[in-house]
Amino acid sequence: MDKITNMLQAFNAFRKNIRSKIVRQEDFKEETIKIWQANFFADILVFLGPLSVVLFIPSFIMCIHDGLNILAIFDSIAFVVVQYIFFSKTLSLKTRKTILLVDLYLIGVALLYFLGWSGPGLVYLLGFSAFSTLILSSRTGYIALSMNALMFVIFATLSHFQLVEDKMLSGFIPAAIITVGLNFIILNLVLVISISSLIKGLQTKIKTEQEVQQKLEIEMEGHKQAMIRAEESDRLKTIFMANMSHEIRTPMNGILGFAQLLREPHVEEEKRELFLKIIDESGHRMLNLINDIIDISQIESGQVQVVIKEVNVNDLFDSLLSAFTPEARREEIHLSLRKTLPHSHAIIRTDGEKIYAILVNLIKNAIKYSKSDVIELGYEKFDNLIKFFVKDSGIGIPMEKQLAIFDRFVKVDYSSTKEGTGLGLAICKGHVELLEGEIWLESQIKKGTTFYFTIPLK
Numbered sequence: 001m002d003k004i005t006n007m008l009q010a011f012n013a014f015r016k017n018i019r020s021k022i023v024r025q026e027d028f029k030e031e032t033i034k035i036w037q038a039n040f041f042a043d044i045l046v047f048l049g050p051l052s053v054v055l056f057i058p059s060f061i062m063c064i065h066d067g068l069n070i071l072a073i074f075d076s077i078a079f080v081v082v083q084y085i086f087f088s089k090t091l092s093l094k095t096r097k098t099i100l101l102v103d104l105y106l107i108g109v110a111l112l113y114f115l116g117w118s119g120p121g122l123v124y125l126l127g128f129s130a131f132s133t134l135i136l137s138s139r140t141g142y143i144a145l146s147m148n149a150l151m152f153v154i155f156a157t158l159s160h161f162q163l164v165e166d167k168m169l170s171g172f173i174p175a176a177i178i179t180v181g182l183n184f185i186i187l188n189l190v191l192v193i194s195i196s197s198l199i200k201g202l203q204t205k206i207k208t209e210q211e212v213q214q215k216l217e218i219e220m221e222g223h224k225q226a227m228i229r230a231e232e233s234d235r236l237k238t239i240f241m242a243n244m245s246h247e248i249r250t251p252m253n254g255i256l257g258f259a260q261l262l263r264e265p266h267v268e269e270e271k272r273e274l275f276l277k278i279i280d281e282s283g284h285r286m287l288n289l290i291n292d293i294i295d296i297s298q299i300e301s302g303q304v305q306v307v308i309k310e311v312n313v314n315d316l317f318d319s320l321l322s323a324f325t326p327e328a329r330r331e332e333i334h335l336s337l338r339k340t341l342p343h344s345h346a347i348i349r350t351d352g353e354k355i356y357a358i359l360v361n362l363i364k365n366a367i368k369y370s371k372s373d374v375i376e377l378g379y380e381k382f383d384n385l386i387k388f389f390v391k392d393s394g395i396g397i398p399m400e401k402q403l404a405i406f407d408r409f410v411k412v413d414y415s416s417t418k419e420g421t422g423l424g425l426a427i428c429k430g431h432v433e434l435l436e437g438e439i440w441l442e443s444q445i446k447k448g449t450t451f452y453f454t455i456p457l458k
Protein backbone atom coordinates (compact mmCIF):
# COMPACT_ATOMS: atom_id res chain seq x y z
CA MET A 1 0.00 0.00 0.00
CA ASP A 2 2.81 2.38 1.00
CA LYS A 3 4.61 1.58 -2.22
CA ILE A 4 1.53 2.52 -4.26
CA THR A 5 1.17 5.78 -2.34
CA ASN A 6 4.88 6.53 -2.88
CA MET A 7 4.56 5.76 -6.58
CA LEU A 8 1.49 7.97 -6.88
CA GLN A 9 3.29 10.76 -5.04
CA ALA A 10 6.33 10.42 -7.32
CA PHE A 11 4.07 10.45 -10.38
CA ASN A 12 2.26 13.56 -9.14
CA ALA A 13 5.57 15.30 -8.53
CA PHE A 14 6.66 14.36 -12.06
CA ARG A 15 3.33 15.62 -13.43
CA LYS A 16 3.64 18.92 -11.58
CA ASN A 17 7.18 19.34 -12.81
CA ILE A 18 6.17 18.79 -16.46
CA ARG A 19 3.11 21.03 -16.03
CA SER A 20 5.22 23.87 -14.66
CA LYS A 21 7.57 23.57 -17.66
CA ILE A 22 4.80 23.52 -20.26
CA VAL A 23 2.31 25.91 -18.66
CA ARG A 24 3.90 29.21 -17.79
CA GLN A 25 1.78 31.27 -15.40
CA GLU A 26 2.62 34.53 -17.16
CA ASP A 27 0.64 33.27 -20.21
CA PHE A 28 -2.53 33.70 -18.17
CA LYS A 29 -4.17 36.56 -16.41
CA GLU A 30 -7.72 35.81 -15.41
CA GLU A 31 -9.04 33.31 -17.93
CA THR A 32 -9.13 30.32 -15.63
CA ILE A 33 -10.71 28.02 -18.22
CA LYS A 34 -7.62 28.57 -20.39
CA ILE A 35 -5.43 27.52 -17.47
CA TRP A 36 -7.55 24.41 -17.08
CA GLN A 37 -7.16 23.64 -20.81
CA ALA A 38 -3.40 24.20 -20.60
CA ASN A 39 -3.09 21.89 -17.58
CA PHE A 40 -5.19 19.29 -19.36
CA PHE A 41 -2.89 19.48 -22.37
CA ALA A 42 0.17 19.17 -20.13
CA ASP A 43 -1.39 16.06 -18.56
CA ILE A 44 -1.92 14.53 -22.02
CA LEU A 45 1.76 15.12 -22.75
CA VAL A 46 2.76 13.60 -19.38
CA PHE A 47 1.11 10.33 -20.48
CA LEU A 48 1.87 10.57 -24.18
CA GLY A 49 5.61 11.30 -23.80
CA PRO A 50 6.54 8.01 -22.05
CA LEU A 51 3.66 5.97 -23.55
CA SER A 52 4.63 6.81 -27.12
CA VAL A 53 7.93 4.95 -26.52
CA VAL A 54 5.96 1.84 -25.50
CA LEU A 55 3.62 2.19 -28.48
CA PHE A 56 6.22 3.08 -31.05
CA ILE A 57 8.62 0.10 -30.74
CA PRO A 58 6.09 -2.76 -31.40
CA SER A 59 4.21 -0.82 -34.09
CA PHE A 60 7.50 0.04 -35.85
CA ILE A 61 8.55 -3.64 -35.80
CA MET A 62 5.12 -4.71 -37.08
CA CYS A 63 5.24 -2.19 -39.96
CA ILE A 64 8.70 -3.39 -41.07
CA HIS A 65 7.57 -7.01 -40.70
CA ASP A 66 4.48 -6.38 -42.87
CA GLY A 67 6.48 -4.44 -45.44
CA LEU A 68 4.77 -1.13 -44.61
CA ASN A 69 7.99 0.85 -44.76
CA ILE A 70 6.32 4.19 -45.49
CA LEU A 71 4.01 3.74 -42.52
CA ALA A 72 7.08 2.91 -40.40
CA ILE A 73 8.60 6.24 -41.50
CA PHE A 74 5.36 8.07 -40.61
CA ASP A 75 5.32 6.29 -37.26
CA SER A 76 8.90 7.35 -36.57
CA ILE A 77 8.25 10.95 -37.53
CA ALA A 78 5.15 11.06 -35.29
CA PHE A 79 7.16 9.55 -32.44
CA VAL A 80 10.02 12.06 -32.81
CA VAL A 81 7.52 14.94 -32.95
CA VAL A 82 5.83 13.82 -29.70
CA GLN A 83 9.23 13.51 -28.00
CA TYR A 84 10.19 16.94 -29.29
CA ILE A 85 7.11 18.69 -27.90
CA PHE A 86 7.54 16.74 -24.66
CA PHE A 87 11.20 17.66 -24.08
CA SER A 88 11.54 21.05 -25.78
CA LYS A 89 12.17 23.95 -23.42
CA THR A 90 11.61 26.76 -25.86
CA LEU A 91 8.29 25.95 -27.56
CA SER A 92 5.31 28.07 -26.59
CA LEU A 93 2.17 26.42 -25.32
CA LYS A 94 0.22 27.23 -28.47
CA THR A 95 2.93 25.81 -30.78
CA ARG A 96 3.11 22.61 -28.72
CA LYS A 97 -0.68 22.22 -28.99
CA THR A 98 -0.71 22.90 -32.74
CA ILE A 99 2.15 20.50 -33.47
CA LEU A 100 0.49 17.72 -31.45
CA LEU A 101 -2.81 18.18 -33.29
CA VAL A 102 -1.14 18.23 -36.73
CA ASP A 103 0.79 15.11 -35.72
CA LEU A 104 -2.40 13.36 -34.63
CA TYR A 105 -4.14 14.31 -37.87
CA LEU A 106 -1.31 13.11 -40.10
CA ILE A 107 -1.03 9.77 -38.27
CA GLY A 108 -4.82 9.36 -38.63
CA VAL A 109 -4.66 10.03 -42.38
CA ALA A 110 -1.60 7.76 -42.86
CA LEU A 111 -3.22 4.95 -40.88
CA LEU A 112 -6.40 5.32 -42.88
CA TYR A 113 -4.46 5.26 -46.11
CA PHE A 114 -2.20 2.34 -45.30
CA LEU A 115 -4.39 0.19 -43.09
CA GLY A 116 -7.76 0.92 -44.68
CA TRP A 117 -11.19 1.35 -43.17
CA SER A 118 -10.67 -1.43 -40.66
CA GLY A 119 -7.48 0.17 -39.20
CA PRO A 120 -7.31 2.69 -36.32
CA GLY A 121 -7.20 5.73 -38.69
CA LEU A 122 -10.76 6.88 -38.01
CA VAL A 123 -10.26 6.61 -34.24
CA TYR A 124 -7.21 8.91 -34.50
CA LEU A 125 -9.20 11.40 -36.59
CA LEU A 126 -11.99 11.31 -34.01
CA GLY A 127 -9.40 11.98 -31.29
CA PHE A 128 -8.00 14.82 -33.40
CA SER A 129 -11.31 16.72 -33.47
CA ALA A 130 -12.06 15.99 -29.78
CA PHE A 131 -8.62 17.22 -28.64
CA SER A 132 -8.84 20.26 -30.91
CA THR A 133 -12.03 21.30 -29.09
CA LEU A 134 -10.68 20.44 -25.67
CA ILE A 135 -7.25 22.01 -25.80
CA LEU A 136 -7.85 24.91 -28.20
CA SER A 137 -11.40 26.09 -28.84
CA SER A 138 -14.83 25.16 -30.22
CA ARG A 139 -13.91 26.90 -33.47
CA THR A 140 -10.83 24.70 -33.93
CA GLY A 141 -13.03 21.71 -33.06
CA TYR A 142 -15.43 22.51 -35.90
CA ILE A 143 -12.53 23.12 -38.31
CA ALA A 144 -11.11 19.70 -37.34
CA LEU A 145 -14.54 18.14 -37.86
CA SER A 146 -14.74 19.63 -41.37
CA MET A 147 -11.21 18.40 -42.16
CA ASN A 148 -12.23 14.90 -41.05
CA ALA A 149 -15.40 14.96 -43.14
CA LEU A 150 -13.43 16.17 -46.16
CA MET A 151 -10.78 13.49 -45.68
CA PHE A 152 -13.51 10.88 -45.45
CA VAL A 153 -15.13 12.07 -48.68
CA ILE A 154 -11.73 12.12 -50.47
CA PHE A 155 -10.88 8.59 -49.36
CA ALA A 156 -14.36 7.26 -50.17
CA THR A 157 -14.08 8.78 -53.70
CA LEU A 158 -10.55 7.45 -54.17
CA SER A 159 -11.71 4.01 -52.98
CA HIS A 160 -14.62 4.16 -55.40
CA PHE A 161 -12.26 4.75 -58.29
CA GLN A 162 -9.81 2.21 -56.86
CA LEU A 163 -7.04 4.82 -56.57
CA VAL A 164 -5.82 3.77 -53.14
CA GLU A 165 -3.70 0.98 -51.63
CA ASP A 166 -5.08 -2.53 -51.91
CA LYS A 167 -5.29 -2.71 -48.13
CA MET A 168 -7.72 0.14 -48.12
CA LEU A 169 -9.87 -1.49 -50.71
CA SER A 170 -10.14 -4.80 -48.89
CA GLY A 171 -13.67 -5.04 -47.59
CA PHE A 172 -14.73 -1.91 -49.52
CA ILE A 173 -18.48 -2.09 -49.98
CA PRO A 174 -19.88 1.37 -50.93
CA ALA A 175 -23.05 1.09 -48.79
CA ALA A 176 -21.05 0.02 -45.72
CA ILE A 177 -18.55 2.85 -46.19
CA ILE A 178 -21.38 5.42 -46.46
CA THR A 179 -22.86 4.09 -43.21
CA VAL A 180 -19.46 4.14 -41.48
CA GLY A 181 -18.86 7.62 -42.84
CA LEU A 182 -22.17 9.02 -41.66
CA ASN A 183 -21.74 7.47 -38.23
CA PHE A 184 -18.21 8.76 -38.06
CA ILE A 185 -19.23 12.31 -38.94
CA ILE A 186 -22.27 12.33 -36.64
CA LEU A 187 -20.25 10.89 -33.74
CA ASN A 188 -17.59 13.45 -34.49
CA LEU A 189 -20.18 16.25 -34.45
CA VAL A 190 -21.73 15.04 -31.19
CA LEU A 191 -18.28 14.92 -29.59
CA VAL A 192 -17.36 18.45 -30.67
CA ILE A 193 -20.75 19.88 -29.66
CA SER A 194 -20.75 18.22 -26.23
CA ILE A 195 -17.17 19.21 -25.44
CA SER A 196 -17.85 22.77 -26.63
CA SER A 197 -20.96 23.12 -24.48
CA LEU A 198 -19.14 21.60 -21.50
CA ILE A 199 -16.35 24.15 -21.85
CA LYS A 200 -18.84 26.97 -22.42
CA GLY A 201 -20.78 25.92 -19.30
CA LEU A 202 -17.59 25.81 -17.28
CA GLN A 203 -16.58 29.21 -18.62
CA THR A 204 -19.95 30.75 -17.69
CA LYS A 205 -19.75 29.19 -14.24
CA ILE A 206 -16.25 30.48 -13.68
CA LYS A 207 -17.27 33.93 -14.90
CA THR A 208 -20.29 34.01 -12.58
CA GLU A 209 -18.13 32.88 -9.69
CA GLN A 210 -15.55 35.53 -10.50
CA GLU A 211 -18.29 38.17 -10.59
CA VAL A 212 -19.69 36.98 -7.25
CA GLN A 213 -16.16 37.00 -5.85
CA GLN A 214 -15.59 40.52 -7.15
CA LYS A 215 -18.89 41.72 -5.69
CA LEU A 216 -17.99 40.12 -2.38
CA GLU A 217 -14.61 41.81 -2.41
CA ILE A 218 -16.24 45.18 -3.15
CA GLU A 219 -18.77 44.62 -0.37
CA MET A 220 -16.01 43.59 2.04
CA GLU A 221 -14.06 46.71 1.10
CA GLY A 222 -17.23 48.77 1.66
CA HIS A 223 -17.70 47.21 5.12
CA LYS A 224 -14.05 47.80 5.91
CA GLN A 225 -14.34 51.44 4.88
CA ALA A 226 -17.58 51.81 6.87
CA MET A 227 -15.84 50.35 9.91
CA ILE A 228 -12.89 52.68 9.50
CA ARG A 229 -15.32 55.61 9.15
CA ALA A 230 -17.29 54.48 12.19
CA GLU A 231 -14.10 54.17 14.24
CA GLU A 232 -12.92 57.56 13.02
CA SER A 233 -16.30 59.09 13.82
CA ASP A 234 -16.14 57.51 17.26
CA ARG A 235 -12.69 58.91 17.82
CA LEU A 236 -13.81 62.35 16.64
CA LYS A 237 -16.86 62.20 18.90
CA THR A 238 -14.65 61.46 21.89
CA ILE A 239 -12.44 64.41 21.00
CA PHE A 240 -15.58 66.48 20.43
CA MET A 241 -17.02 65.55 23.82
CA ALA A 242 -13.76 66.50 25.54
CA ASN A 243 -13.70 69.73 23.58
CA MET A 244 -17.36 70.36 24.18
CA SER A 245 -17.14 70.02 27.92
CA HIS A 246 -14.30 72.53 27.83
CA GLU A 247 -16.23 74.78 25.44
CA ILE A 248 -19.29 74.74 27.68
CA ARG A 249 -17.43 74.98 30.95
CA THR A 250 -15.29 78.00 29.99
CA PRO A 251 -18.14 80.41 29.16
CA MET A 252 -20.29 78.98 31.96
CA ASN A 253 -17.53 79.63 34.45
CA GLY A 254 -17.19 83.11 32.97
CA ILE A 255 -20.89 83.85 33.35
CA LEU A 256 -21.27 82.38 36.83
CA GLY A 257 -17.98 83.68 38.15
CA PHE A 258 -18.40 87.24 36.96
CA ALA A 259 -22.10 87.33 37.94
CA GLN A 260 -20.93 86.38 41.44
CA LEU A 261 -18.35 89.19 41.37
CA LEU A 262 -21.04 91.66 40.30
CA ARG A 263 -22.98 90.83 43.44
CA GLU A 264 -20.13 92.06 45.62
CA PRO A 265 -20.91 95.45 47.17
CA HIS A 266 -19.14 98.58 45.96
CA VAL A 267 -17.89 97.26 42.61
CA GLU A 268 -16.25 100.08 40.70
CA GLU A 269 -18.05 101.28 37.57
CA GLU A 270 -15.09 100.38 35.34
CA LYS A 271 -14.91 96.83 36.74
CA ARG A 272 -18.67 96.39 36.49
CA GLU A 273 -18.43 97.26 32.78
CA LEU A 274 -15.62 94.75 32.30
CA PHE A 275 -17.51 91.98 34.14
CA LEU A 276 -20.64 92.66 32.10
CA LYS A 277 -18.60 92.52 28.91
CA ILE A 278 -17.13 89.16 29.88
CA ILE A 279 -20.58 87.82 30.79
CA ASP A 280 -21.91 89.08 27.47
CA GLU A 281 -19.07 87.47 25.44
CA SER A 282 -19.37 84.19 27.32
CA GLY A 283 -23.12 84.16 26.70
CA HIS A 284 -22.54 84.68 22.99
CA ARG A 285 -19.95 81.94 22.89
CA MET A 286 -22.43 79.57 24.53
CA LEU A 287 -25.13 80.63 22.11
CA ASN A 288 -22.86 80.05 19.09
CA LEU A 289 -22.00 76.61 20.31
CA ILE A 290 -25.64 75.69 20.88
CA ASN A 291 -26.58 77.11 17.47
CA ASP A 292 -23.86 75.04 15.76
CA ILE A 293 -25.03 71.86 17.45
CA ILE A 294 -28.65 72.58 16.53
CA ASP A 295 -27.68 73.42 12.93
CA ILE A 296 -25.64 70.27 12.36
CA SER A 297 -28.27 68.01 13.95
CA GLN A 298 -31.00 69.61 11.83
CA ILE A 299 -28.96 69.16 8.65
CA GLU A 300 -28.14 65.57 9.50
CA SER A 301 -31.71 64.67 10.38
CA GLY A 302 -32.96 66.25 7.13
CA GLN A 303 -35.06 68.89 8.89
CA VAL A 304 -33.66 71.89 7.05
CA GLN A 305 -35.92 73.32 4.35
CA VAL A 306 -34.65 75.08 1.25
CA VAL A 307 -36.47 78.34 0.59
CA ILE A 308 -35.89 79.63 -2.92
CA LYS A 309 -36.39 83.35 -3.47
CA GLU A 310 -34.93 86.08 -5.63
CA VAL A 311 -31.68 87.28 -4.10
CA ASN A 312 -29.48 90.16 -5.12
CA VAL A 313 -25.95 88.86 -4.58
CA ASN A 314 -24.50 92.38 -4.47
CA ASP A 315 -26.89 93.31 -1.64
CA LEU A 316 -25.99 90.09 0.14
CA PHE A 317 -22.27 90.93 0.01
CA ASP A 318 -22.93 94.54 1.06
CA SER A 319 -24.66 93.40 4.21
CA LEU A 320 -21.88 90.87 4.90
CA LEU A 321 -19.34 93.64 4.52
CA SER A 322 -21.12 95.98 6.95
CA ALA A 323 -21.59 93.13 9.44
CA PHE A 324 -17.91 92.15 9.44
CA THR A 325 -16.17 95.50 8.98
CA PRO A 326 -16.05 96.41 12.70
CA GLU A 327 -14.61 93.01 13.68
CA ALA A 328 -12.16 93.05 10.77
CA ARG A 329 -11.04 96.55 11.72
CA ARG A 330 -10.41 95.43 15.28
CA GLU A 331 -8.19 92.64 13.92
CA GLU A 332 -6.57 95.08 11.46
CA ILE A 333 -7.81 93.11 8.48
CA HIS A 334 -8.95 94.71 5.27
CA LEU A 335 -12.03 93.17 3.67
CA SER A 336 -11.94 93.45 -0.09
CA LEU A 337 -15.13 92.79 -1.99
CA ARG A 338 -15.16 91.71 -5.64
CA LYS A 339 -18.53 92.23 -7.30
CA THR A 340 -18.54 91.04 -10.88
CA LEU A 341 -22.04 92.08 -11.92
CA PRO A 342 -23.81 95.48 -11.93
CA HIS A 343 -26.50 95.74 -9.27
CA SER A 344 -29.41 95.25 -11.68
CA HIS A 345 -27.91 92.00 -13.08
CA ALA A 346 -26.92 90.44 -9.77
CA ILE A 347 -30.25 88.77 -9.09
CA ILE A 348 -30.40 84.99 -8.79
CA ARG A 349 -33.00 82.54 -7.51
CA THR A 350 -31.66 80.62 -4.56
CA ASP A 351 -31.87 80.20 -0.79
CA GLY A 352 -30.22 83.49 0.18
CA GLU A 353 -30.23 82.74 3.91
CA LYS A 354 -28.22 79.56 3.47
CA ILE A 355 -25.69 81.31 1.22
CA TYR A 356 -25.42 84.11 3.75
CA ALA A 357 -24.87 81.57 6.56
CA ILE A 358 -22.14 79.75 4.57
CA LEU A 359 -20.33 83.00 3.78
CA VAL A 360 -20.62 84.17 7.40
CA ASN A 361 -18.92 80.96 8.52
CA LEU A 362 -16.14 81.23 5.93
CA ILE A 363 -15.46 84.91 6.64
CA LYS A 364 -15.51 84.29 10.41
CA ASN A 365 -12.97 81.51 9.96
CA ALA A 366 -10.78 83.67 7.75
CA ILE A 367 -10.75 86.39 10.41
CA LYS A 368 -10.39 83.94 13.28
CA TYR A 369 -7.77 81.52 11.96
CA SER A 370 -5.87 82.96 9.03
CA LYS A 371 -4.12 85.95 10.67
CA SER A 372 -4.07 87.46 7.21
CA ASP A 373 -3.94 91.20 6.38
CA VAL A 374 -6.47 91.08 3.59
CA ILE A 375 -9.49 88.89 3.03
CA GLU A 376 -11.00 88.92 -0.43
CA LEU A 377 -14.54 87.82 -1.02
CA GLY A 378 -16.78 87.75 -4.01
CA TYR A 379 -18.50 85.71 -6.67
CA GLU A 380 -18.45 84.82 -10.33
CA LYS A 381 -21.61 84.02 -12.26
CA PHE A 382 -21.61 81.46 -15.08
CA ASP A 383 -24.41 80.21 -17.33
CA ASN A 384 -25.73 77.57 -15.01
CA LEU A 385 -23.96 78.16 -11.72
CA ILE A 386 -22.58 80.80 -9.42
CA LYS A 387 -19.22 80.42 -7.71
CA PHE A 388 -18.49 82.15 -4.39
CA PHE A 389 -15.09 82.52 -2.77
CA VAL A 390 -13.47 83.70 0.43
CA LYS A 391 -9.71 84.12 0.11
CA ASP A 392 -7.16 84.87 2.78
CA SER A 393 -3.38 85.06 2.69
CA GLY A 394 -2.86 83.58 6.14
CA ILE A 395 -1.42 80.50 7.78
CA GLY A 396 -3.02 77.93 5.44
CA ILE A 397 -4.31 74.44 6.17
CA PRO A 398 -1.91 71.48 6.05
CA MET A 399 -2.35 69.08 3.14
CA GLU A 400 -3.17 66.07 5.35
CA LYS A 401 -6.09 67.97 6.93
CA GLN A 402 -7.55 69.38 3.73
CA LEU A 403 -9.62 66.34 2.77
CA ALA A 404 -11.14 65.87 6.21
CA ILE A 405 -11.62 69.50 7.12
CA PHE A 406 -15.29 69.45 6.06
CA ASP A 407 -16.03 66.50 8.36
CA ARG A 408 -17.69 67.08 11.69
CA PHE A 409 -15.43 67.97 14.62
CA VAL A 410 -12.27 68.15 12.52
CA LYS A 411 -9.91 70.93 13.50
CA VAL A 412 -6.37 71.64 12.48
CA ASP A 413 -5.20 72.04 16.01
CA TYR A 414 -7.15 70.09 18.64
CA SER A 415 -5.03 71.44 21.49
CA SER A 416 -6.05 75.02 20.76
CA THR A 417 -8.42 76.25 23.43
CA LYS A 418 -9.74 79.54 22.15
CA GLU A 419 -11.15 78.21 18.92
CA GLY A 420 -14.44 76.61 17.91
CA THR A 421 -15.88 73.14 17.88
CA GLY A 422 -14.95 72.01 14.38
CA LEU A 423 -18.57 72.14 13.24
CA GLY A 424 -18.55 75.31 11.14
CA LEU A 425 -17.25 73.81 7.87
CA ALA A 426 -19.39 70.68 8.28
CA ILE A 427 -22.44 72.99 8.52
CA CYS A 428 -21.24 74.88 5.41
CA LYS A 429 -20.87 71.61 3.51
CA GLY A 430 -24.31 70.48 4.69
CA HIS A 431 -25.88 73.72 3.44
CA VAL A 432 -24.03 73.65 0.10
CA GLU A 433 -25.13 70.07 -0.49
CA LEU A 434 -28.72 70.98 0.36
CA LEU A 435 -28.51 73.50 -2.47
CA GLU A 436 -27.00 70.79 -4.71
CA GLY A 437 -23.67 72.57 -4.95
CA GLU A 438 -20.07 71.73 -4.19
CA ILE A 439 -17.57 73.12 -1.72
CA TRP A 440 -13.78 72.81 -1.78
CA LEU A 441 -10.64 74.61 -0.80
CA GLU A 442 -7.20 75.43 -2.07
CA SER A 443 -4.59 76.05 0.54
CA GLN A 444 -0.86 76.39 0.99
CA ILE A 445 0.86 76.66 4.33
CA LYS A 446 1.84 80.26 5.10
CA LYS A 447 0.44 81.42 1.75
CA GLY A 448 -3.25 81.29 2.54
CA THR A 449 -6.50 79.51 1.91
CA THR A 450 -9.32 80.04 -0.55
CA PHE A 451 -12.68 78.43 0.06
CA TYR A 452 -14.92 78.05 -2.99
CA PHE A 453 -18.46 76.88 -3.31
CA THR A 454 -20.75 76.66 -6.29
CA ILE A 455 -24.54 76.69 -6.42
CA PRO A 456 -26.38 75.57 -9.55
CA LEU A 457 -28.76 78.14 -11.01
CA LYS A 458 -32.09 76.72 -12.11
Ligand code: ADP
Binds near residue numbers: 370392422
Ligand atom coordinates in the same frame (compact mmCIF):
# COMPACT_ATOMS: atom_id res chain seq x y z
P1 ADP B 1 -14.86 75.80 13.98
O1 ADP B 1 -16.32 75.71 14.12
O2 ADP B 1 -14.11 75.20 15.10
O3 ADP B 1 -14.36 77.12 13.54
P2 ADP B 1 -14.61 74.86 11.29
O4 ADP B 1 -15.21 73.60 10.84
O5 ADP B 1 -15.20 76.12 10.81
O6 ADP B 1 -14.49 74.77 12.85
O7 ADP B 1 -13.09 74.85 10.87
C1 ADP B 1 -12.32 73.69 11.11
C2 ADP B 1 -10.86 74.01 11.26
O8 ADP B 1 -10.38 74.48 10.02
C3 ADP B 1 -10.59 75.11 12.23
O9 ADP B 1 -10.39 74.56 13.51
C4 ADP B 1 -9.32 75.73 11.69
O10 ADP B 1 -8.21 75.07 12.26
C5 ADP B 1 -9.34 75.41 10.22
N1 ADP B 1 -9.65 76.57 9.37
C6 ADP B 1 -10.85 76.92 8.90
N2 ADP B 1 -10.76 78.01 8.12
C7 ADP B 1 -9.47 78.35 8.07
C8 ADP B 1 -8.71 79.38 7.43
N3 ADP B 1 -9.28 80.30 6.66
N4 ADP B 1 -7.36 79.39 7.61
C9 ADP B 1 -6.76 78.47 8.35
N5 ADP B 1 -7.40 77.48 9.02
C10 ADP B 1 -8.74 77.42 8.88
